[in-house]
Amino acid sequence: MRQGETFGIIGESGSGKTTVGRAIVCLIRPTAGSIRHYGEDPFALSAKVLRRHRRSYQIIFQDPNAALDPRMTILQSVREPLDVAGIGTRRERQRKALEALDHVAMGAEMAARYPHEISGGQKQRANIARALVLEPQLIVCDEVVAALDVSIQAEMLNLFADLQRDFNLTYVFISHDLRVVAHISDRVAVMYFGKIVELGPATALMNAPLHPYTKALLSAEPEPVPAHLRNRERIVLQGEVPSPLDPPTGCRFHTRCPLAQPLCSQSEPAWRELAPGRFVACHFAETPN
Amino acid sequence: MLSRAGTGKTTPMSVAAGKVSDSEKQVSTSALLDVRDLSVSFRDDAGWVQMLNNVAFTVKRGETLGIVGESGCGKSLTALSVMGLLPKRGCRRTGAIVFDGRDLAALGESGMRQIRGRQIGMVFQEPMSALDPVFTVGDQIAETVRTHFPVSQREAKERAVEALASVRIAGPANCATQYPMSLSGGMRQRVMIAMALVCEPKLLIADEPTTALDVTIQAQIMELLLELGQRTGTALLFITHNLGLIAESCERMIAMYAGEVVEDGPVESILQRPLHPYTAGLLESLPGRRAPKSRLSSIPGRVPSAREMPVGCRFGPRCNYAAAACQEPQRLRAVDDRHVRCVRASDLALAGAGV
Numbered sequence: 001m002r003q004g005e006t007f008g009i010i011g012e013s014g015s016g017k018t019t020v021g022r023a024i025v026c027l028i029r030p031t032a033g034s035i036r037h038y039g040e041d042p043f044a045l046s047a048k049v050l051r052r053h054r055r056s057y058q059i060i061f062q063d064p065n066a067a068l069d070p071r072m073t074i075l076q077s078v079r080e081p082l083d084v085a086g087i088g089t090r091r092e093r094q095r096k097a098l099e100a101l102d103h104v105a106m107g108a109e110m111a112a113r114y115p116h117e118i119s120g121g122q123k124q125r126a127n128i129a130r131a132l133v134l135e136p137q138l139i140v141c142d143e144v145v146a147a148l149d150v151s152i153q154a155e156m157l158n159l160f161a162d163l164q165r166d167f168n169l170t171y172v173f174i175s176h177d178l179r180v181v182a183h184i185s186d187r188v189a190v191m192y193f194g195k196i197v198e199l200g201p202a203t204a205l206m207n208a209p210l211h212p213y214t215k216a217l218l219s220a221e222p223e224p225v226p227a228h229l230r231n232r233e234r235i236v237l238q239g240e241v242p243s244p245l246d247p248p249t250g251c252r253f254h255t256r257c258p259l260a261q262p263l264c265s266q267s268e269p270a271w272r273e274l275a276p277g278r279f280v281a282c283h284f285a286e287t288p289n
Numbered sequence: 290m291l292s293r294a295g296t297g298k299t300t301p302m303s304v305a306a307g308k309v310s311d312s313e314k315q316v317s318t319s320a321l322l323d324v325r326d327l328s329v330s331f332r333d334d335a336g337w338v339q340m341l342n343n344v345a346f347t348v349k350r351g352e353t354l355g356i357v358g359e360s361g362c363g364k365s366l367t368a369l370s371v372m373g374l375l376p377k378r379g380c381r382r383t384g385a386i387v388f389d390g391r392d393l394a395a396l397g398e399s400g401m402r403q404i405r406g407r408q409i410g411m412v413f414q415e416p417m418s419a420l421d422p423v424f425t426v427g428d429q430i431a432e433t434v435r436t437h438f439p440v441s442q443r444e445a446k447e448r449a450v451e452a453l454a455s456v457r458i459a460g461p462a463n464c465a466t467q468y469p470m471s472l473s474g475g476m477r478q479r480v481m482i483a484m485a486l487v488c489e490p491k492l493l494i495a496d497e498p499t500t501a502l503d504v505t506i507q508a509q510i511m512e513l514l515l516e517l518g519q520r521t522g523t524a525l526l527f528i529t530h531n532l533g534l535i536a537e538s539c540e541r542m543i544a545m546y547a548g549e550v551v552e553d554g555p556v557e558s559i560l561q562r563p564l565h566p567y568t569a570g571l572l573e574s575l576p577g578r579r580a581p582k583s584r585l586s587s588i589p590g591r592v593p594s595a596r597e598m599p600v601g602c603r604f605g606p607r608c609n610y611a612a613a614a615c616q617e618p619q620r621l622r623a624v625d626d627r628h629v630r631c632v633r634a635s636d637l638a639l640a641g642a643g644v
Binding site: 012013119149150151152153154155157158161176178179180182183184185202203216217220221222223224225226227229230234236237238240241 | 359360473475476503504505506507508509511512530531532533534535536537538557560561570571572574575576577579581582584585586587588591641642
């Protein structure tokens with residue numbers, strides 16, 4: 001992931017997108033492989049240094065209700081990370097928290113309320129403020145708009161874009177909603193059953209997907225347009241995601257892939273760059289169909 | 290599979306059901322469900338508060354009708370009213386719900402029991418809370434059958450297995466012996482559909498049936514719902530916040546806002562040219578219609594709280610086109626092929642989807 005970019009991750013439940021997001025902010029230690037923050041492995045840091053280091057790597061979760069303490073006012077919740085980090089005096093922290101709330105268009109009047117007194121959209125704004133207050137470099141946004149209605153969702157996506165510009169933030173944007181990811185991301189990774197199967201620039205990936213799973217995913221998304229403007233052929237995948245206790249051999253997608261060949265169940269496809277910046281793991285990615 | 294096996298076995302029942310409704314001097318309309326001026330209010334500490342205001346629409350036999358709207362607009366409440374599932378206390382309902390020539394609002398609980406599940410089936414969003422965790426899914430479907438048909442335990446079980454096969458569950462006999470917890474979300478929703486359709490209802494109400502599911506599973510379930518609906522002639526009342534699903538599966542749609550129907554008409558023409566500013570605003574705020582990374586349009590403001598409804602048009606305070614006439618309460622008026630609750634409907638030219 002590059003500085004200042006929005007890196008989208010799409011995939012169905014259980015595909016591992018949240019796990020990747022959590023590993024990026026050091027909430028989960030990788031079993032194998034590593035995460036590098038500017039070339040440095042955060043897990044190699046001492047616990048004390050890591051605590052300071054992870055302030056720069058924040059995460060916002062899907063459910064704004066679960067993320068806020070019902071017994072704290074919005075201002076207290078937003079100030080809490082600063083209190084924990086012990087930055088500045090109490091007055092400074094208070095001012096910083098109010099500033100952060102101001103960035104997400106929440107005034108002092110809202111700040112004094114408790115979570116149950118405000119709407120879902122406003123709670124999510126408070127969570128964003130809470131993530132911003134420590135001045136992070138990267139924010140993992142895990143399904144942050146999934147629980148919101150479309151009109152609020154649009155407002156929130158605009159807010160994310162504004163904050164990115166103002167604070168030079170890098171986003172990891174995790175969602176199962178293709179349209180949302182396609183809209184906000186520079187590059188998109190598609191995950192299936194614990195692996196990235198395709199990675200590329202958002203527009204290219206959406207317009208000309210290389211992996212059969214990406215194709216199926218795009219075609220399954222219902223389009224709110226009149227029938228004559230709908231030109232995609234729908235690919236309805238059969239079956240369900242396999243069990244992680246008994247993963248399929250070869251390509252993990254072969255059990256549901258409409259184009260599967262005998263080779264697919266025998267060997268795992270190589271991860272390769274098909275065109276500049278466009279990566280895919282499929283035996284038949286080169287074959288047009 | 291369901292229809293073939295079903296017609297063979299249910300013939301006597303179907304005939305009997307037909308006789309009953311014939312003898313009841315049906316009003317000869319083509320509408321299967323006719324909801325007229327439905328209003329629902331709830332009481333809390335601060336007094337009565339109205340949640341639905343004069344909701345009116347019809348569902349024709351075999352039709353697929355979609356209801357779209359944001360959370361709190363009253364779409365689920367409308368479904369619960371039709372099913373007669375509103376709470377007995379602290380709830381007031383006015384208006385008529387005419388189903389198959391009979392006013393459900395006038396039926397008592399025992400009358401409703403014969404309609405619910407038999408004539409009107411329902412599929413909810415969260416299958417896990419709709420299924421009983423301590424009974425096998427086969428038993429639960431068989432129970433539904435036995436409630437409505439005088440059949441033996443054994444035949445009810447057989448029908449349950451057939452129903453599971455009809456929703457394309459591989460190994461239906463084995464599935465029937467499973468408990469809900471050992472099934473995946475998609476499978477549970479298939480079980481719910483099997484249970485709703487086993488009595489071959491005339492109307493199926495599906496309230497966000499795919500919202501909890503992944504998009505590839507959603508595609509499977511939608512395909513199944515539409516196909517079964519078509520085969521059995523069941524009308525489908527489909528409730529969702531997903532405009533895409535409505536666009537791809539319904540003939541007609543209704544948009545609801547703040548407890549009112551604001552637009553009602555054929556899906557195709559609403560998508561091409563919405564007449565109500567709220568419908569247009571919903572279409573406009575979807576990502577994917579604009580260039581990537583550009584600003585999305587959103588509807589300014591918030592849905593008013595039920596206690597502080599504007600006197601005039603309920604969407605007025607958020608509407609870019611509000612004029613003096615919008616200060617008056619709006620009624621649903623017929624414009625072209627639709628019904629719209631907007632005084633300016635015929636002089637506005639609002640952008641549709643995919644322009």
